[in-house]
Amino acid sequence: MKTAKAIRQEFLDFFESKGHQIVASAPVVNQNDPTLMFINSGMAQFKDYFLGNQESPSPRIADTQKCLRVSGKHNDLEDVGRDSYHQTLFEMLGNWSFGDYFKQEAIDWAWELLTERYGIDPERLYITVFAGDEADNLPADEEAEKMWEKWVPKDRILRFDRKDNFWEMGDQGPCGPCAEIHIDLRSEEERAAKDGKELVNMDDPMVIEIWNLVFMQFNRMADGKLVPLKNKHIDTGMGLERLCMVLQNKTSNYTTDLFSPIIEKIEALSGFEYKDDYSPKALSDIAMRVIADHVRAVALVIADGQLPSNTGAGYVVRRVLRRAVRYYFSFLNRQDPMIHLLVPVVSEMFKEVFPELAAQEDFICKMVKSEEEAFLRTLANGLKRIEQLEVKNNELPGETAFELFDTFGFPIDLSLLIAKEKGWTVDLKGFEAALAEQKKRSQADAAKDVADWVILEEGQTDFVGYEKDSCQSRLLKYRKVV
Ligand code: ATP
Ligand code: MG
Ligand code: MG
Ligand code: MG
Numbered sequence: 001m002k003t004a005k006a007i008r009q010e011f012l013d014f015f016e017s018k019g020h021q022i023v024a025s026a027p028v029v030n031q032n033d034p035t036l037m038f039i040n041s042g043m044a045q046f047k048d049y050f051l052g053n054q055e056s057p058s059p060r061i062a063d064t065q066k067c068l069r070v071s072g073k074h075n076d077l078e079d080v081g082r083d084s085y086h087q088t089l090f091e092m093l094g095n096w097s098f099g100d101y102f103k104q105e106a107i108d109w110a111w112e113l114l115t116e117r118y119g120i121d122p123e124r125l126y127i128t129v130f131a132g133d134e135a136d137n138l139p140a141d142e143e144a145e146k147m148w149e150k151w152v153p154k155d156r157i158l159r160f161d162r163k164d165n166f167w168e169m170g171d172q173g174p175c176g177p178c179a180e181i182h183i184d185l186r187s188e189e190e191r192a193a194k195d196g197k198e199l200v201n202m203d204d205p206m207v208i209e210i211w212n213l214v215f216m217q218f219n220r221m222a223d224g225k226l227v228p229l230k231n232k233h234i235d236t237g238m239g240l241e242r243l244c245m246v247l248q249n250k251t252s253n254y255t256t257d258l259f260s261p262i263i264e265k266i267e268a269l270s271g272f273e274y275k276d277d278y279s280p281k282a283l284s285d286i287a288m289r290v291i292a293d294h295v296r297a298v299a300l301v302i303a304d305g306q307l308p309s310n311t312g313a314g315y316v317v318r319r320v321l322r323r324a325v326r327y328y329f330s331f332l333n334r335q336d337p338m339i340h341l342l343v344p345v346v347s348e349m350f351k352e353v354f355p356e357l358a359a360q361e362d363f364i365c366k367m368v369k370s371e372e373e374a375f376l377r378t379l380a381n382g383l384k385r386i387e388q389l390e391v392k393n394n395e396l397p398g399e400t401a402f403e404l405f406d407t408f409g410f411p412i413d414l415s416l417l418i419a420k421e422k423g424w425t426v427d428l429k430g431f432e433a434a435l436a437e438q439k440k441r442s443q444a445d446a447a448k449d450v451a452d453w454v455i456l457e458e459g460q461t462d463f464v465g466y467e468k469d470s471c472q473s474r475l476l477k478y479r480k481v482v
Contacts, residue, residue, distance in 0.1 A: 004244045004258045007118075008064055008353065011093045011238075014113050015062035018105075020095055023057075025354065027304035028066040028089070029313060035170075037313045038068040038301070042094030043214075043235045049098050050174045050216065050233055059100035064240060064353065065092045066300055071316055081290040081327075084245075084252035084278065085208050088320060089297035091240035099231030106213050106234045107147045110181065114211075115151075118247055124184045126200060126207070127152050130166055130177030131159035136226055141165075141177040144215065148179065158202065167214045167235075174216045174229060181211040183246055205278075210246065211238035252276055254289050258349070262292040265345050270332040287331035294324035295342040300350070302364050303357040308371050319411070321368065322375050326414060329379055337372035340365045375409075382408030383418075391424055398430015405431070406438065 012022050026045035030036050036044060042065040048054035069076040070088050079086035097106070114120045127148045132140040140159055148157050159165075160180075168175040184191065186206045200207055216233040218226040244256040254263060255276055263274050272284040280286075298321045302308075308318035321339065328334045343365045351358040382404055389400060396419050404410040412431060419426045 001249075001257075002247050004240065004256060005352070007244055007247055008091070008093070008240055010117060011113070011240075011243075012062055012064070014117055015060075015095045015109075018060070018095075018109055020060040020062040021058035023061055023063045025063060025065045025091075028068050028301055029304040029306040037071055037316065039065060040067050040069050040072070040074045041065070042067070042092040042237045043096070046096060046098075046235075047169070049096075050169070050235075056096075056098040059098050060096065061098070062095040063093075065094060066304075066354065067092045068297060068301065070297070070320060077320070077323075080293045081286040082278070082280075083205065084254065084276075085239075085242050087241060087253065087293050087296070089293070089300055092237045093240055093243070094237045095234070096236070097234035099233060102217075102232045102234060103144055103215050104147055106215070106236060107144065107151075107179065110211060110213060110236070111151045114181070118243075120183070120246060122151070125152065125156070126182040126184065126202070127157045128160045128165055128180045128182065128202070129157060130179075131161050133162050133166065136162075138166075138177075138226070141179070141215070144177065144179050156200075167212075167216075168220060172220050172222055174218070174233065175220050175226075176215045176217040176232075178212055178214040180209050180213070182207055182209050185246070185251060206251065208242060208245075210242050212236060254292060259292050261349060262295060262342055262345050263288055265342055266291055266332075266338075269338055269341060270328065270334055272332055283331040287327040290327045291324045291332075291339065291342070294320050295339050296346050298324070298339065298368060299343050299346045299357055299364055300354060302367060303354070303360050307367065318371065321371055325372055325375050326379065326417075329376065335376065335380070337369050337376065339372055340369035343368060378409045382410050386418060391422075394424045396424050396426045398427040398432070398434055401426050401428075401431040402434035402438070405435070 016022055026039055028039050030039050030044070033044075033047070039045065042063065043050070045065070046056065046061070049056040066089065068089050069086075076086040077088055080088055095106075095109070114125065115122045129144050129148065130138075130141040132138050145157055145159075165178050165180065166175070167178050182202060184200055184204075184207050186204065190206075214235040214237075216235060217229055219229050220226055241253040241256060241258050244258055245251070245253050248256050250256055253259060254274075266272075266288050267274055270284075270288075272288070274288050275282065275285055277285045298308075298317060301313075301317050306313050306317055308314055308321060310318070324339055325337075328338050332338075344361060347358045347361045347364075357364070385404065385408060389396075396415065401410075401412060401415045404415050405412060412426075412428075416426055
């Protein structure tokens, strides 16, 4: 079996042989851009090259980029655990041309790498191209379509609209059509049974997008008009975990060697066996996937300098970590901290490609452990409170949801989850009213300690450091920004 390490290296070697400079992943915590908390795609670190604000060190670049999709436009958090191919943190392999090669090379090289080097069966590959858009007066991307026809029969090249096949950085700036490569991972029997009778259903969970090739050829002006770019660019992204699933003949990212050591450790710690079951009832399997995913995210984000806290990016990390705790607490019957015991496994796996994690392993373990301990205490108290509740008409009152939030640090989504398990609804209007009331009150306070899990308004508070004796969340000190 080809290891993830070999697969990653083969990608980089291939593009190096095509004249690309190989660069390191940018930190996943984004320091330079107030519009983006975490890097969520390979191109993010090269934004200024596309915008022309900065010159690229080489016209051709390739890398593997740590990406996190838990906030903003790309938020895959809720898919994690439920499907086999969305992570919060994943590696995006990419190759770029800054005003250098364009569609022809990008397409031909992608095909060469996937079919000749990696040896993927070409018959399983489907291509999507841009179908055109009336509002922008854009025709379909026949140019790309023709180029693909050299490699792929016409009936496996499908046209999709702007939602899937037109990429824009924002309201303004470089943009263009894209072509995506999808793979049909259904079994031989299933494919044979349907062969010739119907086109593949691109929404089938076994038909998976693996690589996105963006052809940046327009500039969106302030008035919304598109103008052709003088220098055209290539921006591609392929998920390493999905590629490993394909090349290791698996049907899930979680059974590749990028996850199996973590899952094995979770099995050992919990006594549950992982069956790679995706039914909504397979709670321990869902929990294992969530935990395996979240520990990678939390460990790498902390390694890149973002500690859990109650605001901004720190709050996102805290939320992800607590989500993992909640899953082992509820579905793996575990009341002791567990995530920190998985950090060394993750650290070992990434020691060559992301050495910043191994370098800070002890610190990260301690930090994660104390977060876990604090939240487990809160969780136990809150759950005790829920068990004592007398709920009328199967509805959790807004006031109670607020009490859980305010006193026990339960975010509303956690209360919703628990309520759902119990067959209750939650009075969200009442919750919001109580929250608004509290905000009014807290505005009157100049400075105060905050509860465990409080959703603070952006800009409302400013992190000023930990109390000396602990990194427990309850002891965080905040200063009000006026
Ligand atoms: P999907 O439609 O599956 O959510 P996407 O269209 O959002 O993927 P892109 O933004 O095109 O993904 O990113 C490029 C590639 O990165 C994808 O083709 C896929 O291989 C990978 N990728 C995207 N999101 C994830 C994720 N949450 N986990 C793992 N890999 C991902
Ligand atoms: Mg997506
Ligand atoms: Mg997609
Ligand atoms: Mg895509």
